[in-house]
Amino acid sequence: DTEVTQTPKHLVMGMTNKKSLKCEQHMGHRAMYWYKQKAKKPPELMFVYSYEKLSINESVPSRFSPECPNSSLLNLHLHALQPEDSALYLCASSQGLAGTDTQYFGPGTRLTVL
Amino acid sequence: DQQVKQNSPSLSVQEGRISILNCDYTNSMFDYFLWYKKYPAEGPTFLISISSIKDKNEDGRFTVFLNKSAKHLSLHIVPSQPGDSAVYFCAAKTGANNLFFGTGTRLTVIP
Numbered sequence: 505d506t507e508v509t510q511t512p513k514h515l516v517m518g519m520t521n522k523k524s525l526k527c528e529q530h531m532g533h534r535a536m537y538w539y540k541q542k543a544k545k546p547p548e549l550m551f552v553y554s555y556e557k558l559s560i561n562e563s564v565p566s567r568f569s570p571e572c573p574n575s576s577l578l579n580l581h582l583h584a585l586q587p588e589d590s591a592l593y594l595c596a597s598s599q600g601l602a603g604t605d606t607q608y609f610g611p612g613t614r615l616t617v618l
Numbered sequence: 619d620q621q622v623k624q625n626s627p628s629l630s631v632q633e634g635r636i637s638i639l640n641c642d643y644t645n646s647m648f649d650y651f652l653w654y655k656k657y658p659a660e661g662p663t664f665l666i667s668i669s670s671i672k673d674k675n676e677d678g679r680f681t682v683f684l685n686k687s688a689k690h691l692s693l694h695i696v697p698s699q700p701g702d703s704a705v706y707f708c709a710a711k712t713g714a715n716n717l718f719f720g721t722g723t724r725l726t727v728i729p
Binding site for chain 1: 622649650652654659660661662663664667669707711712716717719720721722
């Protein structure tokens with residue numbers, strides 16, 4: 505089983521709203537990731553968690569706040585977003601952070617900020 | 619600066635023929651390469667990978683070739699099937715687990 509699930513599938517929010525994206529995997533993976541993908545562009549890394557600790561933050565604005573409550577769950581809390589933050593947000597997981605550890609992706613959450 | 623490039627945004631191939639998708643990279647520190655397939659409204663699905671110590675890896679209809687001196691990677695699909703129609707991303711990484719993706723090639727397999 506290589507399934508990563510993400511909820512919700514679609515989210516529309518205003519610039520003053522607070523919302524959260526959720527990601528779950530039950531593969532026993534110890535590394536989890538958030539990526540952002542704009543239309544016709546490749547996915548870009550936002551955050552990496554390893555053993556529930558933040559190990560990489562790719563200079564993401566503080567209006568995006570990740571949280572890893574346990575090894576199976578990864579959340580992305582959103583607050584005061586801008587319309588340019590509208591994108592597909594992808595979660596991924598891998599066994600660890602070794603170079604040969606393949607990342608498996610969820611289906612994504614399509615976010616629209618009005 | 620795009621470290622992984624896919625210069626062909628689209629490719630059309632007849633069913634049963636070979637599909638060849640190409641990828642170039644600039645960072646000589648990359649040591650692991652992957653191909654992902656992406657359908658609309660879905661996340662990327664892992665297809666096949668290759669370590670920099672190899673020059674070929676095969677899995678069923680999919681073969682990945684790596685030419686380190688040319689910094690070039692290719693994915694061969696033989697025979698191509700209509701279900702293979704999707705966007706294909708190549709990706710590369712160094713020892714850390716930051717994946718750098720190419721911009722993708724849309725493959726259309728014509729029945």
